[in-house]
Each structure stands twice: as C-alpha cells, then as structure tokens.
Amino acid sequence: MTDAITYERIGDIAVLKAQNPPVNALGVDVRRGLLAGIEQAEADGVKAVLIYGDGRTYFAGADIREFGKTPLEPYLPDLCNRIEASPLIVVSAMHGTALGGGLEIALSSHYRVAVPSARMGLPEVNLGLMPGAGGTQRLPRLTGVEAAIGIITSGRQVDATEALELGVVDKITEGDPREIGLAYVKELLDAGVVRRATGELPLASGVDFDAEYDRVLKKGRGQLSPAVAVRGIQAAVEADSFLAGMKRERELFMELMETDQRQGLIHAFFSERAVSKLPELKGVESRALNAMGVIGGGTMGAGIATAALLANLPVVLIEMTGEATAMARGRIEGNLEGALKRGKISQEKYDHLTGEALVLSTDYAALSDVDLVVEAVFESMDVKRDVFGKLDAHCKPGAVLASNTSYLDVDEIAAATSRPQDVVGLHFFSPAHIMKLLEVVVAKETSPETLATGFALGKLLKKVAVRSGICDGFIGNRIMNAYRRAAEYMVLDGASPYQVDKVVTGFGFPMGPFAMGDLAGLDINWAARKRRAPTRDARERVPMFYEMLCEGGDFGQKTGKGFYIYEEGKRGGVPNPAVAELIAKDQAQQGVTARDFSDEEVLRRYMCAMVNEAAKVVGEGIAQRSLDVDMVMLFGYGFPRFFGGPLKWADIQGLEAVLADIKSYARADDFFWAPAPLLEQLVAEGKSFDDLNKG
Ligand code: 3H9
Numbered sequence: 001m002t003d004a005i006t007y008e009r010i011g012d013i014a015v016l017k018a019q020n021p022p023v024n025a026l027g028v029d030v031r032r033g034l035l036a037g038i039e040q041a042e043a044d045g046v047k048a049v050l051i052y053g054d055g056r057t058y059f060a061g062a063d064i065r066e067f068g069k070t071p072l073e074p075y076l077p078d079l080c081n082r083i084e085a086s087p088l089i090v091v092s093a094m095h096g097t098a099l100g101g102g103l104e105i106a107l108s109s110h111y112r113v114a115v116p117s118a119r120m121g122l123p124e125v126n127l128g129l130m131p132g133a134g135g136t137q138r139l140p141r142l143t144g145v146e147a148a149i150g151i152i153t154s155g156r157q158v159d160a161t162e163a164l165e166l167g168v169v170d171k172i173t174e175g176d177p178r179e180i181g182l183a184y185v186k187e188l189l190d191a192g193v194v195r196r197a198t199g200e201l202p203l204a205s206g207v208d209f210d211a212e213y214d215r216v217l218k219k220g221r222g223q224l225s226p227a228v229a230v231r232g233i234q235a236a237v238e239a240d241s242f243l244a245g246m247k248r249e250r251e252l253f254m255e256l257m258e259t260d261q262r263q264g265l266i267h268a269f270f271s272e273r274a275v276s277k278l279p280e281l282k283g284v285e286s287r288a289l290n291a292m293g294v295i296g297g298g299t300m301g302a303g304i305a306t307a308a309l310l311a312n313l314p315v316v317l318i319e320m321t322g323e324a325t326a327m328a329r330g331r332i333e334g335n336l337e338g339a340l341k342r343g344k345i346s347q348e349k350y351d352h353l354t355g356e357a358l359v360l361s362t363d364y365a366a367l368s369d370v371d372l373v374v375e376a377v378f379e380s381m382d383v384k385r386d387v388f389g390k391l392d393a394h395c396k397p398g399a400v401l402a403s404n405t406s407y408l409d410v411d412e413i414a415a416a417t418s419r420p421q422d423v424v425g426l427h428f429f430s431p432a433h434i435m436k437l438l439e440v441v442v443a444k445e446t447s448p449e450t451l452a453t454g455f456a457l458g459k460l461l462k463k464v465a466v467r468s469g470i471c472d473g474f475i476g477n478r479i480m481n482a483y484r485r486a487a488e489y490m491v492l493d494g495a496s497p498y499q500v501d502k503v504v505t506g507f508g509f510p511m512g513p514f515a516m517g518d519l520a521g522l523d524i525n526w527a528a529r530k531r532r533a534p535t536r537d538a539r540e541r542v543p544m545f546y547e548m549l550c551e552g553g554d555f556g557q558k559t560g561k562g563f564y565i566y567e568e569g570k571r572g573g574v575p576n577p578a579v580a581e582l583i584a585k586d587q588a589q590q591g592v593t594a595r596d597f598s599d600e601e602v603l604r605r606y607m608c609a610m611v612n613e614a615a616k617v618v619g620e621g622i623a624q625r626s627l628d629v630d631m632v633m634l635f636g637y638g639f640p641r642f643f644g645g646p647l648k649w650a651d652i653q654g655l656e657a658v659l660a661d662i663k664s665y666a667r668a669d670d671f672f673w674a675p676a677p678l679l680e681q682l683v684a685e686g687k688s689f690d691d692l693n694k695g
Helices: 028-044 078-085 101-108 123-127 135-143 143-152 160-166 177-191 210-220 224-237 242-257 258-276 299-310 322-341 346-355 381-394 412-415 448-459 476-491 498-506 513-520 522-535 545-551 577-590 598-621 624-636 645-654 655-666 677-685 689-694
Strands: 006-009 011-016 048-053 090-092 097-099 111-114 119-121 293-295 317-318 356-359 370-375 401-405 421-429 435-443 464-468
Touching: 006 028, 011 028, 011 090, 011 177, 028 048, 048 177, 078 101, 078 242, 090 101, 090 177, 097 101, 101 119, 101 135, 111 160, 111 177, 119 160, 119 476, 123 143, 123 258, 135 143, 135 224, 135 242, 135 299, 143 210, 210 224, 224 242, 224 258, 224 435, 258 624, 258 645, 258 689, 293 299, 293 401, 299 317, 299 322, 299 421, 317 322, 322 346, 322 356, 370 381, 381 401, 381 412, 401 448, 412 421, 421 448, 421 476, 435 624, 448 464, 448 689, 464 476, 464 624, 464 677, 476 498, 476 513, 476 545, 476 577, 476 598, 476 624, 476 645, 498 513, 513 522, 522 545, 545 577, 598 624, 598 645, 598 655, 598 677, 598 689, 624 645, 624 689, 645 655, 645 689, 655 677
Parallel strands: 011 048, 048 090, 090 111, 097 119, 293 317, 293 370, 317 356, 370 401, 401 421, 435 464
Antiparallel strands: 006 011, 421 435
16 A cells, blocks of 8 residues: 555445545556555455545546656556456545546446535546546446547536436435445445446447547647547447557557647646746735726726626726716626626626626725726826826725736836835736736736735636736737737738738637737727837838728728628628738838748747747746746637647747747848847757746
8 A cells, every 4th residue: 555545444345545635646656555455455355445535536637747757557547447357346436526537547446426516527638638547438338429529528527417417427425425435335235236347338339430530620729639539439439349449548648648739738737827826925915805996897897897796706897977887887787698698697696796796986985995996997198197096095005906007017007106015917808707817917016915916816706817027018918019020021021911810820829910900900009009109119120011901991890891801790701802902012112022931931930929029028027937928828819728838839849949940030130030038048058948937
C-alpha cells in the first residue's frame, strides 16, 4: 500500500480509500496503492472491494502533471483491466467529480453507486487527449455508441441522474461515499450478485464513424482530440476483441500525447488557474462585495450590470436622464430575458433581478451604500474625470472606484479623486455578461486591497481576471492593434482581406481581423486612429484604405457594408467589391507594387506580429508573466485554446525561428518589426516564454 491509498478490512469487504488531495488525481502512488490493495484483498480472501475517495471527490482523473514525463508503472489502462479482472466483486462509490481516468476506474469496477450531487465525465479531449484507460471501450458498452460519442467528444460532465438513466451508475443514494458504498456492497453480497465486467458486455453500432469523425473535426475548428476519440470508439465496435480495442485506444492516446495541441491545451488548463494567483496578493484580504454601482447604461454598462445581477450582486445604475435610465433598464431586461429563455435563470429569479435587485437613478447619492462602482461612460478623459469627481463625493469610504476604460490612463482618472488608492481599471469585454475576460488594470497608487477586490469581483462574476499595467490598450488591445496592423500591411502589399480572414479562421480563430472590424464597427477603430495620428512616429507605414472605407460611411455590420456586404436575414457577409478598388487606389498613392502572399506567409506574419508585441508587453512589465498574455488572448480575443495562447504557440514553434522571421520582415520595415528585446534575450539565453511563468 502507499500513503495515497489506505486498506481496511471490514468483515468480507476490503475498503480502499484514496487520499491524494485536492482532487485524488491518479498519480503513480495512487495507482500503486490501488494495485496493491486489490492484490491484498484477493490474498485476504474477502468477497468484495469498495473503492472511494476521501475529501471532496472520487478520482478527478489521471495526474495531468505527469503527462510529457516518462510514464511509471502500473499504467492506468493495465490497472483498470486488473481491477475488472478481479474475481472479487469490486464496487466504486462516487462523489464530487469522477472524471477521466477516475471514471475509467469506476467503469472497470463491477458496480457503481453515486451520491445525487456526483458528476462524471471523460473530459480528456479538453486537454488535447482522449480517454486512454478504457473509457472509449467501456463507456459505449454501457450507454450505447451514440451517447458515448456525445459524452466523450464534448468532454461534458453528466450528473448522477443522467448517469443512472444511461447505465453509467447502478444506484444513487444520499450520504457519504463510505457509508453508501458499504451499504451497497452489503446489499449486493446479500443478493448474491455475480462479478459483472463492463468489458465483457456486447456492443452493437449503426454509426457511420467516418461521417462522425468529419463532423466532430469541423465542429472543433481543427481541434484534433475529439475527432481522434471517435476512432477510439470505432475500435470498441470493430476490433476483434476487447483487448485489441484497448490496444488501439492506447495507440491513439499516445499519438495525441505527442501533439502540440496537447501541450497547448494543458498549458491553458494550468494557466487558467494560475492567472489569478498573484504573488503580490498573498495574504491580502479583498474588501466586502455586497452591492455594486454602474455608471452608464449603454451596451457596456448594461452588460456589466447584467453580469453582476446574474452573480446575485444587487446593482445601482446611474444614467444622466430619465429617458436614458429607461433605455438602460430595457437593455438589462433584454439581456436577462436571454438568460431566462436559455434556462439559465427561472422566472422567479428574473423577476427578482429586474425588481428589487436593480435600482436605476439619475442621482449619484443612490450610490452611498455600494462597495464597488464600475464607470462605463463615453471614452473621454474629461467625462471620466468628471464622473470620478462625483464618485469621490458620494461613495462611502473604502468603496472601490473602477473605470472600464479600454485605453485611457487610469492614473490620470484616479487623480480626479482624493482616494487614488481605491481606484483601479476593470476592463470588461463586450458583451460583458458573456465574455469571460476581465483585465484588472493597476494604477500607480492602487492599493493591494483594491486590486484584490478587483480579482474577487472577477471570481464572483466567473470571469478570468488578468492583471495588467498601464499602457495604450492595456494587454489585449495593444497586442490586437499590432496584429491588425500586420494584417493591413499585408493587404497594402497585395494580400486580400479575405485571404487574411480565411487564413486566420483556418488557424482556429472564430473570425479574421477584417470580419471582426466589421462586427465591432470600423468607426471605433477609425476614431482611435485619428486620436493617435498627431503623435504617430514618422517612420510608421500608414495604410489608408481603412480610412477611405470609413470616409464613405461604411462602418461594417451596423451600416450593412464594410469589408463585407451584409444582407438582411443572411448570416455573415460577402466580400465588398468596392474594397479592392480602395486598396488599389491606396497602393497607387503610396507607390506600392502588389505581390502575392502564400497562406503560410500570411499566418506567419500575423502570428509573429502578435508574439513580438506580446513579448514587449511582458518585457515592459505590463503583463507580469507570459501566461497572463496567453489568457488575455484566449478569453478576450478568440485565440484557439488548442495552441495555448500566442506565447505558448511561439515556444512550440521555437523562439529562434520566430525571431529569425521577425528579423527578416524587419529588412523591409524595421520600425514595425523591431524585435522585442525580451524575445532576443530569451533566444540568446536559450530560454522559453514558459520559463518566465516558473519564476
Ligand atoms: C486522464 O484522466 C487521462 C486518462 O484517460 C488516461 C491516462 C492514461 N491532475 O480546478 P481546481 C489541480 S486526463 C493534477 O482549481 P475545482 C488543479 O490544478 C485527466 N492536478 O478545483 C488545482 O491545483 P492548484 C482528466 C489536478 O474544484 C487543484 O487541483 N481529468 C487535476 O474548481 C484544484 O483544481 C480532468 O481533465 C488533475 N487531473 O475543480 C479533470 N485536476 O490548487 C481536470 C485538478 O495548484 N480537473 N488538479 O491550482 C478539473 O476539471 C477540475 O480541477 C475539477 C475540480 C472539476 C476536478
């Protein structure tokens, strides 16, 4: 036995308890302990074995930290087969989350009982893997092939009731896992049941696996793991024997283990958890968060208010006129109606959230009791400073005063108050009740408690909160400006906007930069460009086709025309032929000779621009770690999760090659393509961006 598994004999029953906090991951000690426990039980002459987990959960899966290292025996699939082959009656009692290898141990047990709150699933595809310890072979034998494809390729968690209906568990009982497990084993022994091996159950299928493979690959926008998992299930049906199916599953699992996507997705898994753990906040308490204020009820303010209400945080929203408050209410109710229709909230909850939980007012005095206010008014320093002056006058001492600005200097905003230590930037992304990213922008005088409260709000709203320092555009928009500019340069030099968009979506982004511009409204970026124009460096290349398009009044989807033409009732747009003329005019005016770009070059330049700017953002300390940048791009900008983020992508490509490309592009434009000093340093030292996360 190992410390991770304890063995206890109770009459005819051997009890194996897992204790490997926090989630009883199946690391090598747990696997060794389980194997030793089964062997001892057989040697002891008991009739049955009960397996359950101590603490908050049954096994939540293989130990992800072991992936990529040399595997140590006993391997999980062999352990599962050994458990199933035992002549004793093996029973698993599940609580918490039985996931991945955890559920695979349960499926190898002969009988399964669960508490009503237990959840189970095979989420390996979310890590770029597939079930590798019999999940693709045993689950379909219990649920049928179609249901197994649904569960395995989505990685979704199934609740106990559904699991019972599907035959994944045999019984649901309230209680603690040890008690319900022992009671169930006794019941089975009293009834004289026989050993029942899932792997020996028959399996039939009428599924077209090739069609399923194609469907799943397309749905995942190029993510391999769910599609490869379909082949594993296919092997369960088509292999000559159960063991041959297991062998095929193992081969496919090991193939996925070698992929870049597995590295990217596991990086995303750990980074998502690490991003909110800031060394500077260790031991710092956040302030109370019982009520929130929002200034401004436009799309952004209403979205922020909706997010707060959905997290059960009462909201006081301030607008300038009675008419504007009515419109703000309409927007919030519209958002909440959406949640009601999708079954996310009940009618009763909707009534509460639009009733007593929401106060709208034109008087700042209504904010006297709130713990935190987010200002979401027009992006103008004068307007914002005026609002913060009023907040200073009306909010209680200790209230956190936050600005949702997307590029203005939070230090300057804070200076409009007598309490800059309470001021922080909270940059939400639209629609704020749906998008997961929250940039928490730290100003010079922001206190640790204020910062901690910003992160606490992020957690409450179920957002991924990322710390950012102050610069134009903070982490995300600053990087976006760089890769968008790279895209425009390529178009000025001869690529078409539609080629760029196609390449970028082919990489896994939901949208390319030009379609995205149309969606966001080209006028927004146009205004920012006009704002930056006076201070623009003389060496900067400036494509003008974008301006020309906007000057013609074409702002994208909202005007029906931009880079694409949008027809009512049709999804997406078709290329706008006028754009090619504007580009040709721009090229003629700037004396540019258009050339062809291969798709590979388009992608490489787009990604190198992103990585180079991201490296500057980290090098300047705007982002503290490279994983912070990766999470911003994943959760705010649609970066494909299976590459882990731009800096993980760069690590996987090899930084030397990325830097070499940047330097080659710099030969024609050494202003835009000036290599980030941090990138040069990492290459010189033979280090990766991931090394910076470990410090
Ligand atoms: C697999 O099983 C492959 C097999 O088919 C075949 C093998 C041959 N390993 O999320 P939390 C850590 S693949 C190691 O904050 P929650 C996590 O990093 C695996 N560590 O809590 C965190 O650490 P820290 C299939 C793990 O309550 C701490 O535990 N299984 C693992 O919000 C708490 O986690 C999965 O994909 C792990 N497997 O959520 C399940 N899991 O405190 C992945 C967690 O240092 N896990 N940690 O930051 C989850 O989905 C959630 O963690 C879970 C708990 C729902 C379990």
